Amino acid sequence: MIRLPKITASQLLPCLSWAREYxxxxxxxDGLAAVIVTLMLIPQSLAYAMLAGLPPVIGLYxxxxxxxAYALFGTSRALAVGPVAVVSLMTGAILMPLFPAGSAEYVQAAMLMAMLSGLILIGMSLLRLGFLVNFLSHPVVSGFVTASGILITLGQLRHILGIKAGGDTxxxxxxxxxxxxxxxxxxxLLIGLGSIAFLYLARKQGKSFLEAIGLSTGAAANLSRAAPVLALVVTAALVAWLNLAEAGVPVVGQVPTGLPSLQLPTFDLALIYQLLPGAVLISLVGFMESVSVAQTFAARRRQRIHPNQELSALGSANIASAxxxxxPVTGGFSRSVVSFEAGAQTPLAGALSALGxxxxxxxxxxxxxxxPRAVLAATIIVAVLTLVDLRAIGRTWKYSRQDGLALIATLVGVLVVGVETGIILGLALSLLLFLWRTSKPHMAVVGQLPGSQHFRNEERFHVVQSPHVLTVRVDESLYFPNARYLEDRIAALVESHPGIDALVLMCPGVNLIDASALESLEAINERLGTAGITLHLSEVKGxxxxxxxxxxxxxxLTGNVYLSQYEAMAALDPETTQRTLATKAEACAKKQPMEEQQS
Amino acid sequence: MIRLPKITASQLLPCLSWAREYxxxxxxxDGLAAVIVTLMLIPQSLAYAMLAGLPPVIGLYxxxxxxxAYALFGTSRALAVGPVAVVSLMTGAILMPLFPAGSAEYVQAAMLMAMLSGLILIGMSLLRLGFLVNFLSHPVVSGFVTASGILITLGQLRHILGIKAGGDTxxxxxxxxxxxxxxxxxxxLLIGLGSIAFLYLARKQGKSFLEAIGLSTGAAANLSRAAPVLALVVTAALVAWLNLAEAGVPVVGQVPTGLPSLQLPTFDLALIYQLLPGAVLISLVGFMESVSVAQTFAARRRQRIHPNQELSALGSANIASAxxxxxPVTGGFSRSVVSFEAGAQTPLAGALSALGxxxxxxxxxxxxxxxPRAVLAATIIVAVLTLVDLRAIGRTWKYSRQDGLALIATLVGVLVVGVETGIILGLALSLLLFLWRTSKPHMAVVGQLPGSQHFRNEERFHVVQSPHVLTVRVDESLYFPNARYLEDRIAALVESHPGIDALVLMCPGVNLIDASALESLEAINERLGTAGITLHLSEVKGxxxxxxxxxxxxxxLTGNVYLSQYEAMAALDPETTQRTLATKAEACAKKQPMEEQQS
Known part of the structure; x- marks a missing residue:
């Protein structure tokens, strides 16, 4: 059941497939896209490292x-990896309670976290566990992302105000x-608010402003991406010129020059044990974000990404980071948009950004x-406020109460208790509500439509019932969440139809019967048998x-398996069936909005 | 979504419904059944209390x-409640690590456990959480029960040998x-082995032996039930006569005479916290055993039990016990069989047994x-060895690898690690395998059967495909476990069909679309749109x-929703559709075993 993947060279190194035609x-x-992405990555990387409680330069590393690593192993031609807001928030949330932010142990723990996340992702790839990401249902992700946006913004306010503050919730x-x-x-405060205003305007109006002063659409789009870099340059110059650091404006301060030295993080077993649950969540969330971004872009060019290969590519990227x-890194949405729109053709664009x-x-x-740290905080706030989607709550609630509940539980959990607890709460609730929902499948007592061989729900159509054969259609696969409900429903139906001597289970919607449901069917068969009722099946899928x-x-089985419901009834109650078939068909729907014709 | 049940007097006290016609x-x-059940309950109650590490008399209490309590609140007319093997084993497994077996604290903790279990069951009834029992899939229960039988037998060997021994695994x-x-x-040892041999023979041959010496079938059946009581009387007399207690034969010893005094268990919050997870498991397992026993008997008389009412009845029984x-008590299978076969008519038979x-x-x-404790151990061993069903492993594995895996994991977990861990392991694995299984639903590319308006799987039938419209049939509800798989599969199909300009999702097997799947459909719609492909739906259920x-x-939606697949194709590619309809129908199945005609 769990097989190791068969590997070809170009599967292992997807870059081989595009390198030939380069x-x-x-x-x-690719080169142009790389320049633009680099200009965007510098402020983002500095800011997201700060968000994770790390020295800003770590974000550049x-x-x-x-x-x-992603350029070598990844399958998406547009995805840009690196530090992203949500994963940085999670990294911070996990590490802050353990070590003083920015300390050497903290930095080591972040590297270790990236290493664990990388190993988990590669492990998931080898064991083909990519499907685990499906646990993160859309309402949970939506609630988590909105809550993250709010949490991140609240957490950055201190940098805008230039004060000391903190907290987990x-x-x-x-x-x-x-x-x-x-x-x-x-x-x-002035630098912070000014930067927010400038970045917000640049995001909303920058492109049209540049077009208005005469730039071409493409140039205007590309140049407006450089607004954050401009904000960095201007504010840094201002601080240096006016000597504002001495006036109490918190600045990034001295940053080591040169490439980071390559080293393995310290493997501390006790620490690994502490970090592991968080690393699993970061891996899942990061992978999910990355895959959905990559799928969006691949579809535009009718290309395709391979989720399992993406797992190992992201895993390699994290190990490379460690x-x-x-x-911890993953694929980011905004930088991928920029890369895509700037015309990136292959993952080489990413490698060229790395060079930058x-x-x-x-x-x-x-x-x-x-x-000034305030300008980095402004960069973060303007970026993450787009994540906050409060209207999604109402929209999801309106679509489905269960999904709405899972969303709200996650949102409130993340805001009030904490990031990890919130996600786990949402996950558990999603699963529970899902089981609850599938535990009571739709079942209909069906009868024959006069003048036809068709059998329909007796509640929606004027159908003819056999006096001594009851047919129940089950509109769901039969598995353990609903096996006992099936027993109970059949028992209730038999109780309310005392005259019957045969029961037909019509199974066109049954895609699976697991061992629990098999046991229930055997029990139903036996119980009906002791009550003198035979059990038949019809329309069982291949x-x-x-x-x-x-x-x-x-x-x-006390009865038979029939290919079609009509055959079943023709055998079990030929008289009623033939008479009904001979009856002239009339308008037979009881109440039938157009869309309900199928059931 | 969660509603408090509407209550009528006879729902609250189901006894009112049978009392009128008594x-x-x-x-x-009822009286005859009560006598027989009492004779059976005495040895069982003493034995199962010993199994739970309690003084035997507790079982009688x-x-x-x-x-x-069950006679007042229960809906099953045959179910006999009391201490049962599996629940007693679990009680022992939870309490043994906490207190010395048989000590006053141990007895208090057992009462508290019954109280917690009662409150949990009543809470589940009020919140209509009976569906939670569906978590216990059949393979998990089967593995647990077999492992319990083995564990219980191993644990009783010391009483047969008259030695001191113990352990959790x-x-x-x-x-x-x-x-x-x-x-x-x-x-x-002689008493133990002799009792086992006698009880085993009585169980297997007792009835036919009594018939052979001239008793009627009914009398033989009833009398053979009294074999355990006979074993008790004979061995106790033997021990008293030969003064074997002084020869080192462990005996039950002095037992207080008189009814138990009524008192609440001590509510110790720290202890409650420790016992709670175990109490939840005991409640679920006990409820499940009880409900399936009750359903089996109700069906024989075409009666019905009400699971929600059963929850509060069992809850009351446990509180009464506390x-x-x-x-902790629940409904037992063997005593219910005896009660049923002895002709019990109403729950009053249970109340009369209580009197006995x-x-x-x-x-x-x-x-x-x-x-002698050895005769009680013999009673337990002969009873629980019927629980051990090793052939179920092979049978389940053969039926489904996933279910077999869950069974084996539970079995091994319970035997090697412990009762609670084993069940939780099995539960987690069941859920995971279930999600894994539904995360990749069956999807088929369908085409038109020549000469018909029907559309079938192109891999199983010779069908005609439109050159520019692709139709995919999804044979599963769409919800979060498979939402992303759907995106991925559609992306792959679009990549492998470069000529298409429209895609139809045929949904006759889709019983639900949750918020995650909705999001995926919106993403698919948008992605196909950017690639110039319209998305259509057909045969969506009401x-x-x-x-x-x-x-x-x-x-x-870039395309339309069509009532039938034929309408969709007639609109999207009228030329191919009409031509195929006009084609003479031929033998069109590619390979088609009789059962596969449906798909």
Whole structure:
């Protein structure tokens, strides 16, 4: 059941498949995309490292080797990996309670977290466990992402205000920020609010403004992506020029110059044990985000990504991050959009961006010394507020109460209790509500439509019933969540139809019968038998019949298996069936909105 | 979604419904059944209390008030409640690590456990959480029951040998029993083996032997049930006569005479916290056993039990047990068979048995003083060995690998690690395998059968495909476990059919579309749109359509919703469809065993 994948060279290294057809035109396009993505990655990487409680330069380290690893192993031609908001938030949420933010142990733990996440992802790939990501139902993800956006924004307010504050939950963050409000640093606040306003305007109006002053659409789009870099340069210059760091404006400060040294993170078993549950969640969330981004872009070009290969590619990227002083990474949506729209042709664009970041780390880190943290916080806030989608709550609730409940539970859980607890709460509730929902499948007593060989729900159609044969149609696969409900429903139906001597289970909607349901069918067969009622099956699907042949049910069955419901009734009650067939067909729907014709 | 049940008097007290029609004939039958059940309950109650590590008399206490409570609140007319093997084993497994077996704290904890179990069952009834029992899939229960039978037998060997031994797992029990083998007490061993042989023969041959010596079939059946009581009387007399207690034969010893005093168990919050997970499992397992026993008997008389009412009845029985110095109870299979076959008409038979046990406790406990523990152990072993069903492993494995795996995991888990861990392991694996299985639903590319309006799987039939419209039939509800798989499969199909400009999702087997699947459909719709392919739906079921109307999918859909697949193709590719319809029908199945005609 669990097989190791068969491997070909181009499956292991998907880059081989595009490297053969690589040409000059593709290289030019990749190069341009790389420049634009680099300009975008610098502020994002610095900001998301800060969000994870790490020194900003760690974010740059995590944007070099991981990009190269993904270019080698990834299947998506547009996906851009690196530190992203949600994963950085989770990293921070897991590490903050363990070590002082930014300390050497903290940095080591972040590397270890990236390593664990990488190993988990590769392990999932080898064991073909990619389907585990399906546990993260859409309502859980939606609630989590919105809650993350709110939590991240609340957590960044302190940088905008230039005060000290902290906390794990929304309440703690809010209380601690309000408490520190008196110590607000005015120059910091001005830089922060100014940056937010500028970045917001640039995001909303930047492109049309640039077009209005005469740039071409493409150039305007590309140039407007550079707004965050512009904000960084301007604010850093301002701080340096006015000596604002001495006026209490928190800055990034001295940053080591040069590429990170390659080293394995310290393997501390006790720490690994502590980090493991969080690493599993980070891996799942990161993989899910990455895969859905990659699928979106692949579809636009009628290409395809391979989820299992993506697992090992993301795993490699995280291991690459871990050994080069980085942090957990995954594919990000906004940077992939930029890369795609800037015309990236192959994953080589990502590798070229890595080169750009490498050059930055080698030569330009002194420029970051005067960079105010407030401008990085502004970058984060403007980016993550787009994640907050409060209307999704109402929309999901309206579509389905169960899904709405799972969304709200996750949202409130993440905000009020914590990131991990919130996700686990949502997951557990999703599963429970799912089981609850499938535990009571739709079943209909069916009868014959006059003048036809068709059998329909007696509640929706004027149908003819045999006086001594009852037919029940089950509209769901039969498996353990509903096996006992089936027993109970059949018992109730038999009680309310005292005159019958045969019962037909009509199974066109049964896609699976598992061992629990088989046991229930055997029990039903036996119980009906003791009450003098024979049990028959009709319209059993091929694969289900194949499986039933492996059991003793068909031998024990007191009745027969019929290919069609009509054959069953023609055999069990020929008189009523023939008479009904001969009856002139009339308008037979009781109440039948157009869409309900099928049931 | 969660509603409190509407209550009528006869729902609250189902006894009201049979009390009205009660007559002398029913009373006589109930009385006879009560005598037979009482004779059977005495040895069983003593034995199962010992199995749970409790003084044997506790088992008798747990067979008085609980039977009366169930008679008042239960819906099954045959179910006999009291201490049963599996629940007693679980009680012992949970309490043994906490307190010395048989100590006053141990007895108090058992009462508290019954109270918790009662409150949990009533809570489940009020919140209509009876469906939770569906978590216990058949393979998990089967593995658990077989493992329990083995564990219980291993645990009772020490009583047969008259040695001291113990342990939580099969290995520990075996090792500790082997270690103590040297200290075997010969008279005990003789009593133990003799009792096992006698009880086994009585069970297998007793009835036919009694018939052979001239008794009527009914009398022979009833009398053979009294074999355990005969074994008790004979061995106790033997021990008293030969003064074997002084020769080292462990006996029950002095037992307090008189009815138990009514008192609440001590509510110790820390202890409650420790016992709670176990109490939840005991409640679920006990409820499940009880409900399936009750359903089996109700069906024979075309009656019906109400699972939700059963929850509160069992809950009341456990609370009654808790306040009368008892232990966790549930409905037992063998005693219910006896009660049913002895002709019990109403739950009053149970109440009369309670009277019988009450009389026993008031007057006959001095008789138990010389009762050898070995004969009780023999009673347990002969009863539980029928639970061990090793052939179920092969049968389940053959039927389905996934179900077989869940069974084996539970079996091994319970034997090697422990009762609770084993069940939880099996549960988790069942869920995981279930999600894994439904995460990749069967999908078929369908085409038109020549000369018909029918569309079938192109892999099984010779069908005609439109050159530019692709139709995919999904044979499963769409929900979060398979939502992303759907996206992936559609992407793969679109990649392998480059010429298409329309895709039809044929949904006759889709019983549900949850919010995650809705999101996936919206994503598929958008992605296909960017690739210039319209998305259409056909044969969507009524309830699913109703729900889709609550979303924006139908407005956003690039294509249409068609009532039938034929209508869809007639609109999207009229030329091919009409031509195929006009083609003479031929033998069109590619390979088609009789059973596969449906798919």
């Amino acid at each position: 040409n000059r035109d593709m290289a030019l396009k 995590a944007s070099i080797l991981p990009l190269i 929304a309440f703690e963050l809010l209380a601690s920020t309000l408490e520190g409000l008196g110590a607000t640093n005015l120059p910091t 050994i080069s002083g980085g942090m 970041i490498g050059v930055t780390v080698m030569f330009f880190t002194p420029l970051f010394e005067s960079l 694969p289900v019949m194949d499986q039933l042949h492996k059991s003793h049910l068909l031998q024990q | 007559n002398r004939d029913m009373a006589l039958k 747990a067979s008085i008030l609980p039977l009366i 099969a290995f520990e029990l075996l090792a500790s029993t082997l270690e103590g083998l040297g200290a075997t007490n010969l008279p005990t 306040i009368s110095g008892g232990m 046990i009450g009389v026993t406790v008031m007057f006959f406990t001095p008789l138990f003083e010389s009762l 309830p699913v359509m109703d729900q889709l109307h609550k979303s924006h999918l139908l407005q956003q």
